[in-house]
Amino acid sequence: MSANNPSAAAPTGPAADSTRGAVLANLLFNLALAALFTALFIDAGELPSSMWEPLGAGAFPRLVLGALILFNLALALQAAMALGHATSGGGTLAWLYQRRLACATLAAFALYALAMPWLGFPLASLSFLLAVQWLLGARRGRRLLVAAIVAVAFGLGLHLLFGQVFQIPLPAGRLW
Amino acid sequence: MPMTDALLSSVEQLFSLATLISMLIGVVAGVIAAAIPGFTVTMAIVLTLPVTFSMPPLQGVATMLAVYVGGCSGGLISAALLGIPGTPSSVATTFDAYPMARGGEPGRALGLGIWASFFGALISALVLIVAAPPLALIAVKLGPWEYFSLILFAITVVASLVGRSILKGLMMSLLGLFVATVGPDPMMGVPRFTFDLDLLAAGLPFLVVLIGIFAVSQLAGEVENPEELRQGQALIQGRLTVRPLVVMREVLSRPLNLLRSSLVGVVIGAVPGAGGSIANLIAYDQAKRASKTPERFGTGIADGVVASESGNSATAGGGLIPMIALGIPGSAVDAVLMAALMVQGISVGPRLIMDNPDLVYGMFLAMFLAAGMVLVFCLLSLRWFLRITEIPKSIIVPVVLVCCAVGALALNNRVTDLYLLIGVGLFGYLLAKLDYPLAPLVLGVILGPIAETNLRRALMADESWTLFFTRPISLALLVLAALSVAFSVRRVLRDRRRTATR
Numbered sequence: 109m110s111a112n113n114p115s116a117a118a119p120t121g122p123a124a125d126s127t128r129g130a131v132l133a134n135l136l137f138n139l140a141l142a143a144l145f146t147a148l149f150i151d152a153g154e155l156p157s158s159m160w161e162p163l164g165a166g167a168f169p170r171l172v173l174g175a176l177i178l179f180n181l182a183l184a185l186q187a188a189m190a191l192g193h194a195t196s197g198g199g200t201l202a203w204l205y206q207r208r209l210a211c212a213t214l215a216a217f218a219l220y221a222l223a224m225p226w227l228g229f230p231l232a233s234l235s236f237l238l239a240v241q242w243l244l245g246a247r248r249g250r251r252l253l254v255a256a257i258v259a260v261a262f263g264l265g266l267h268l269l270f271g272q273v274f275q276i277p278l279p280a281g282r283l284w
Numbered sequence: 285m286p287m288t289d290a291l292l293s294s295v296e297q298l299f300s301l302a303t304l305i306s307m308l309i310g311v312v313a314g315v316i317a318a319a320i321p322g323f324t325v326t327m328a329i330v331l332t333l334p335v336t337f338s339m340p341p342l343q344g345v346a347t348m349l350a351v352y353v354g355g356c357s358g359g360l361i362s363a364a365l366l367g368i369p370g371t372p373s374s375v376a377t378t379f380d381a382y383p384m385a386r387g388g389e390p391g392r393a394l395g396l397g398i399w400a401s402f403f404g405a406l407i408s409a410l411v412l413i414v415a416a417p418p419l420a421l422i423a424v425k426l427g428p429w430e431y432f433s434l435i436l437f438a439i440t441v442v443a444s445l446v447g448r449s450i451l452k453g454l455m456m457s458l459l460g461l462f463v464a465t466v467g468p469d470p471m472m473g474v475p476r477f478t479f480d481l482d483l484l485a486a487g488l489p490f491l492v493v494l495i496g497i498f499a500v501s502q503l504a505g506e507v508e509n510p511e512e513l514r515q516g517q518a519l520i521q522g523r524l525t526v527r528p529l530v531v532m533r534e535v536l537s538r539p540l541n542l543l544r545s546s547l548v549g550v551v552i553g554a555v556p557g558a559g560g561s562i563a564n565l566i567a568y569d570q571a572k573r574a575s576k577t578p579e580r581f582g583t584g585i586a587d588g589v590v591a592s593e594s595g596n597s598a599t600a601g602g603g604l605i606p607m608i609a610l611g612i613p614g615s616a617v618d619a620v621l622m623a624a625l626m627v628q629g630i631s632v633g634p635r636l637i638m639d640n641p642d643l644v645y646g647m648f649l650a651m652f653l654a655a656g657m658v659l660v661f662c663l664l665s666l667r668w669f670l671r672i673t674e675i676p677k678s679i680i681v682p683v684v685l686v687c688c689a690v691g692a693l694a695l696n697n698r699v700t701d702l703y704l705l706i707g708v709g710l711f712g713y714l715l716a717k718l719d720y721p722l723a724p725l726v727l728g729v730i731l732g733p734i735a736e737t738n739l740r741r742a743l744m745a746d747e748s749w750t751l752f753f754t755r756p757i758s759l760a761l762l763v764l765a766a767l768s769v770a771f772s773v774r775r776v777l778r779d780r781r782r783t784a785t786r
Contacts, residue, residue, distance in 0.1 A: 130718075133717075133718060134718055137714070137718055138498070142759060145462075148462075148477065151477070152476070155474060155476060156474060158471075158472060160744070161471070161740055161743065161744045162743045162744070162747050163739065163740045163743050164474075165469040165472055165474035165476060166476075167473075167733075167740075168465065168739060168740070169462065169465040169476060169477070172458055172461045172462045172465065173462060175458050176455065176458045176459065176462060178763070179454060179455040179458060180455065183451055183452065183453055183455060186451065197329070206508070207506065207508045208503065208714070209507045210504040210508045213503075213507050213681065213682075213685075214504050214706075214709065214710060214713065217685055217706060217709070218706050219688075220685075220689070221689065221699070221702040221703060221705070221706055222703075224689070224699060224702065225699045229690075229693075232474075233686050233689070236609050236682065236685075236686065237682050237683065237686060238682065240678075240682035241678050241679060241682055242675065242684070243400070244507060244678035244681065244682070245676070245678045246678050246679075251678075253679075254679070258679055258683060262683050262686055263686075266686065266687070266690055269693065270690060274335065274337075274338050274694075275338060275699070276334075276337070276338065276691055276693075276694050277697065278690065279697075279698075279699060280290055280519040
């Protein structure tokens, strides 16, 4: 694995992401989408046609899905052809490790959404805000204090603002 | 409704205390959001949308316009003071405003930018008022054939302008069109691709898709680099002072540059998909070409600041021209504005000016009002600007993510929308990492139902497909669509040949 060997060979233009991993990711992505759209294309065939118009409910989606299948196959072909002269880059794990903070933030956001129906908006938001600020560098001292103030202000503040001023209640929590 | 009545009614609605206050808050929020690197104007507008649900239509749209106009100016702050563009729209501003600020005149750099933004917004609002109504008069006469071809043209232009690969751009537009078909079909109400899920019964909630694509996925991209997280080192020391009238005279002493840059902004804003991020660079480039002293550009001269800032601010009015006249948004931001009107039950299209004249006049007036508010707010709060740019990303990112969650919940108050938000956010992040442009997707979602309705209407009126090619306006639009694809393919091939020979 050569994570510390970035795309030094190709710093400009479209070649910037021609590492093997990136090309392979594109290839798999387009193939997966092509398969998905094919399934949906077949599914759309069961939509009822209409007696008042030549195009039924299914025609436009099938037109779009058909084009999507073609475009994804074309993109997959493009990626497959680029695979031959792709430069070697880091592996998937190195790629993920480089973006560990982004992944951790997204994971925390997912946890936040899962916990919200149980904890309620104010408490879930407060914990999420504290956790992610800590994660992103507010570890001690004054920055941690600021993080705590921000967490309380936005966790409770948004709840009150939407509940009281805009009359849009946010989840209160099932646990209490 | 006669014109004067509509005008009076819009003035009455706009100059109510509630609207003025919410616009003022919008202006402040827009300026601050755009000043913070990593927090874009589009994000700010998407997150403003849920707040406007409980407002009357004009107040809601006026507030969003205030955020938009404020955001067009705000990017200037970090561009001038940090040398980092706060939004992609202020890239060219860094070329001259930053050297000027480093050279000991940060107040002058900001003042020039603020006034140039103001005049840019003003000029674009004037063009909007002159251009939109006659265009709408022509547009109502278009049949479904022309309309469908127009949308095809808009989609190919977007796909060819954004991103590096037209295939990827077109794929994203099509994906947007497909996403829009989920839920009841626009003519008969037949449910499509809902798989008996409650979540999808009314279609994929557009707002959730927007927030996921433009906010969640972008925010994740902001925290990739641990070294970048501690931002906000103030590079400019000393006090910020500005003499407003002196700087105003300095801006007005360049009428040609101001007018040319603003018109560049208007035209580019009106082209679907191309917004402030392109306009500021082209306006700067044009000013440099027309200048007698092009070699001084980039050293901190007033002409550069004026060109970039009036150019990017003028896109606000430009983007509204196709939205108000044709119902086709000029940019992702206009797509969000259009969604705001649709949530309020107002159908956007060429009949908008005829059916809701008070709303449209109100929007025109709101543009002027917002430009004035931005000017006053920026000039008064100049000295605090440095503090805004010092807020670290470790605070911005989680706070805005919580705002995203609120935005997704505010629409239907169902937690399933939150799960969808995360799914869309992850998918958007993946798309961004694989180098797919996101703007065509959003335009596709907005234009999907309009395209389908017009296609089906056209074939209901006459079953023959050849009418798309035999009606002159429709044919012209299709030829333009084909040309825009051809040009983009040619550009890609030329670039590839150039890199190959190198």
